[in-house]
Amino acid sequence: MHTLRFRQVHLDFHTSGLIPDIGSKFDKKEFQSVLREAHVNSVTCFSKCHHGWSYHDTAVGRRHPNMKGELLAMQIEACREMGVRVPIYISAGFDELALSEHPEWRVIDRNGIGTPPFHAGWRGTLRWNSPYLDYLCRQIEEVVTRWRDADGIFLDIVGPRLDYSDDSLMQMKKQGYNPENEEEVASWAHEVLLDYYKKTTAAARVHHAGMPVFHNCGHIQIGSAEQLRYNSHLELESLPTGGWGYDHFPLSARYAITTGHDFLGMTGKFHTAWGEFGGFKRPEALRHECEAMIAYGAKCSIGDQLHPTGKINRDTYRLIGEAYRTVEAKEAWCADARPVASIGLVSATKSNIAATVPGGVNVTLPDEGASRMLLELHQPFLVLDAKASWTPFALIILPDAIVFTKALQEKACAYLAKGGRILASGRSLLDENGQHIALAEAGIRYLGTSASNPDYIAAASLSSGVPVKAPVVIHGGALKVKPLAGTKVLAHRIAPYFDRTWEHFCSHQHTPDNPASPAKTSLAATLSGDGKVAYFAHRIFTRYRLYGQPLYRDFVLAALTALLGGEGSLLVKTKNLPSSGRVNLMAQTAQRRFVLHFLYAPPVLRGGGKHEGTNAQPVEVIEDVVPIYNVECSLRLPRKVRSTILVPEGVPLEFTQQGGIIAFTVPRVLSHQMVELAW
Numbered sequence: 001m002h003t004l005r006f007r008q009v010h011l012d013f014h015t016s017g018l019i020p021d022i023g024s025k026f027d028k029k030e031f032q033s034v035l036r037e038a039h040v041n042s043v044t045c046f047s048k049c050h051h052g053w054s055y056h057d058t059a060v061g062r063r064h065p066n067m068k069g070e071l072l073a074m075q076i077e078a079c080r081e082m083g084v085r086v087p088i089y090i091s092a093g094f095d096e097l098a099l100s101e102h103p104e105w106r107v108i109d110r111n112g113i114g115t116p117p118f119h120a121g122w123r124g125t126l127r128w129n130s131p132y133l134d135y136l137c138r139q140i141e142e143v144v145t146r147w148r149d150a151d152g153i154f155l156d157i158v159g160p161r162l163d164y165s166d167d168s169l170m171q172m173k174k175q176g177y178n179p180e181n182e183e184e185v186a187s188w189a190h191e192v193l194l195d196y197y198k199k200t201t202a203a204a205r206v207h208h209a210g211m212p213v214f215h216n217c218g219h220i221q222i223g224s225a226e227q228l229r230y231n232s233h234l235e236l237e238s239l240p241t242g243g244w245g246y247d248h249f250p251l252s253a254r255y256a257i258t259t260g261h262d263f264l265g266m267t268g269k270f271h272t273a274w275g276e277f278g279g280f281k282r283p284e285a286l287r288h289e290c291e292a293m294i295a296y297g298a299k300c301s302i303g304d305q306l307h308p309t310g311k312i313n314r315d316t317y318r319l320i321g322e323a324y325r326t327v328e329a330k331e332a333w334c335a336d337a338r339p340v341a342s343i344g345l346v347s348a349t350k351s352n353i354a355a356t357v358p359g360g361v362n363v364t365l366p367d368e369g370a371s372r373m374l375l376e377l378h379q380p381f382l383v384l385d386a387k388a389s390w391t392p393f394a395l396i397i398l399p400d401a402i403v404f405t406k407a408l409q410e411k412a413c414a415y416l417a418k419g420g421r422i423l424a425s426g427r428s429l430l431d432e433n434g435q436h437i438a439l440a441e442a443g444i445r446y447l448g449t450s451a452s453n454p455d456y457i458a459a460a461s462l463s464s465g466v467p468v469k470a471p472v473v474i475h476g477g478a479l480k481v482k483p484l485a486g487t488k489v490l491a492h493r494i495a496p497y498f499d500r501t502w503e504h505f506c507s508h509q510h511t512p513d514n515p516a517s518p519a520k521t522s523l524a525a526t527l528s529g530d531g532k533v534a535y536f537a538h539r540i541f542t543r544y545r546l547y548g549q550p551l552y553r554d555f556v557l558a559a560l561t562a563l564l565g566g567e568g569s570l571l572v573k574t575k576n577l578p579s580s581g582r583v584n585l586m587a588q589t590a591q592r593r594f595v596l597h598f599l600y601a602p603p604v605l606r607g608g609g610k611h612e613g614t615n616a617q618p619v620e621v622i623e624d625v626v627p628i629y630n631v632e633c634s635l636r637l638p639r640k641v642r643s644t645i646l647v648p649e650g651v652p653l654e655f656t657q658q659g660g661i662i663a664f665t666v667p668r669v670l671s672h673q674m675v676e677l678a679w
Helices: 028-037 071-081 096-101 132-146 166-174 182-204 225-229 248-256 283-295 314-333 365-376 406-417 540-547 550-564
Strands: 007-012 042-048 088-091 153-156 213-215 234-237 263-268 299-305 343-346 381-384 395-398 421-425 444-449 455-459 472-474 479-483 488-494 523-527 533-536 572-575 582-588 593-600 604-607 618-621 628-636 643-647 655-658 661-669 671-678
Touching: 007 314, 028 071, 028 314, 042 071, 042 132, 088 132, 132 153, 132 182, 153 182, 166 182, 182 213, 182 225, 234 248, 248 263, 248 283, 248 365, 248 381, 263 283, 283 299, 283 314, 283 582, 283 593, 283 671, 299 314, 314 671, 343 365, 365 381, 365 540, 365 550, 395 550, 406 421, 421 550, 455 523, 455 550, 472 550, 479 523, 488 550, 523 550, 533 550, 540 550, 572 582, 593 628, 593 661, 643 661, 661 671
Parallel strands: 007 042, 007 299, 042 088, 088 153, 153 213, 234 263, 263 299, 343 381, 343 395, 395 421, 421 533
Antiparallel strands: 444 479, 455 472, 455 488, 488 523, 523 533, 572 628, 582 593, 593 671, 604 618, 628 661, 643 671, 655 661
């Protein structure tokens, strides 16, 4: 496995051919001094940018016409002298020069359009099933031949191309695919992508079989074996202010850490996203983003864009330095750490086992909703693909849209027989035909789909912890299920008087609950008689992602505690830490210690409204980081602990330990606090 360094910079250099004096102000001594002061120990530098220009002499590509010297060669020399790694960036999916000279290599959409003629920006993506792929491979081979000891190759803008060009239509028909069928086009695009992976990876490793390679597609697809096979490590592009948001990275990281690949989180120094010259975020935000990365087991990468002159921006690296000084001080408690979690979240994304979902459900929403709930409940969890073992987990969540195949049914039955617990929702217990409950252990029978949308969910005695006892509105409809003998009620489902239509409606939004609704037979949530399976008839995780109603989270917490035997059976329990705080538990076996991470720096939504300019969007901003005091915590750990210490400060904490539960109080959490629990 390729091991990454903790403090990387991704140094973008997408530079128009119309700009003069490229690299003219690059100063090796200044470059080295600034990187050293910023505590950077790895920098991704450019061979070829999205514009298609190369930043070194080349016999294959096109050297930038206005470049002074060889910028990449100078950067590599500067970094090597100070022991800083230099992975080399090559734009794969974008190449403006190639597109302008070979428009026939462009991806064409289903409507026969490449890119609108007056679009101010990248003019389209390139087809992997065109001669461009050979051109790209020759560029890669040229780079790794000149720099045989390169620290890696980073290939960008990689993914399947749903292409309807004349060439692709002909190739699909020749290979037996129906180009009028979108699913077959997607399958064919996947095969073409595999060809890209094989050829470009082979090109990168033509001299060195261990050359690190990463193919960036902006997100790590859950369950994509090919993506994992051709990557030596993972880089999780997740700029919170660039549209990803602050909850994207934890979800992505909770899957990445299960793959066995070393991985890093990639944020940016920008106020918004890539290409924002003159954009700076607050140092509190950048520091917290890096602290979140190491808390979830990742290394760090911060995106920057070098000025066309090659002069490094000292303001940017003062900002980066504030974050990386903190990271460097904490690395010892984050290296070679493995996650500790009692909950496994089986992903419902399309690349996983929910390949087809009736009703066209957006199958990223269940994952996101469940992830947000668990983060806000301060429960460590891991995201699982279809092949992952359930054995290490006390409880498995099947969110909203899991297709219950025969293999999954066998897996679930074996897991329950060994004492496991399952929380499912929406269609996740239905068989492949969507007609029957596939898991008999759930203790329910499928009766069809509710006619009401929205309807209401109301607490029962087993969900007494839900603070509102009145019916709570929930959208999206529900499955109708009948409890079998012994099955318990977690929550009732109550219908409205009628649905809102053009013929009849009530008030501003929807019709109120009907007190005459048969609440005793209409169930919103159930618990099997043996307490092993809980089920929500609504797609409650999707609804939480869309509406953010905290009461939905309260119902899920009631189900978790019912399944696990009470709140004391949860892996982590906290007091005085708000729901916007985050908790994660890691273990360093070689050092014989657990490391518990607390995070608290809630973002505020600012900006938005496209009234001025073309890029005004709401941005999640972290600026005012306030401390949280006296955070009480109890952990259910598999080992007896001999000490608890605030690190890196080295301050011991008093603790109690009884029945496998260790309890202590953290006096202060400011952005990020680690607690070492040595065994």
